[in-house]
Amino acid sequence: MDDLYYWVLRVWHALTSNKKVLVGMAAAVAVVVTVTTVFAAPALSEGESVESSGVASVAVPVVTSSEVPVGPIVEFTIGEVTDSGMLPSSPFYFLKEAGRSLEYAFTFDSVKKANLTLRFANEDALAIHELCLDDEYLDTAQQCIRYQDHFFTSLAWAVKAKKEGADVDALMTSLRNAHHTHRLILAETLTRLPKQFGEAAIGAVAFTS
Secondary structure, eight states: OHHHHHHHHHHHHHHHTOHHHHHHHHHHHHHHHHHHHHHHSOOOOTTOOTGGGTOOOOOOOOOOOOSOOOSOOOOOOBTTBOOOOSOTTSTTHHHHHHHHHHHHHTOOSHHHHHHHHHHHHHHHHHHHHHHHHTTOHHHHHHHHHHHHHHHHHHHHHHHHHHHTTOOOHHHHHHHHHHHHHHHHHHHHHHHHSOGGGHHHHHHHHHHHO
């Protein structure tokens, strides 16, 4: 038992004394947390597209200018979501992420999961808008990735619910209406983001369209 205890202490000391190892572990945990939601959702079958499942495909013009527009700033509301909640720039944002993960884990109905992840995507879109206005450009780019993961997850659950025979008409209407406002937010974000951060917003536009 003493030998085992000594071995554990040596391994722990090796990990904590090496900053590169700690950074690597933290990065690995961050990646797992980021992709858990989208991988937990039902995957679309081979050859099946979102469009063939009843979701309209919308062409979105991509704006790549980094100049700040002169026009007035628009306050956005997406469905019943009027506030983004805690922003990633807060040191307590991990609490929001943990709460979301728990709520998602304990939601079992496909339609409810689709509505829940759509709410997450709506909050993420509003957060993108607020972070960009606050000049938090790195957080804005990272939030674009969270947004597209949650929006696609919502679409995947909608497809699954439809296959299960559920009534998804209201859900599809919510998805289409929400995505219209998402496009407006992302378009405005692209006009404000510095060029080096614009790729994430362009990716979100292309991915969800």
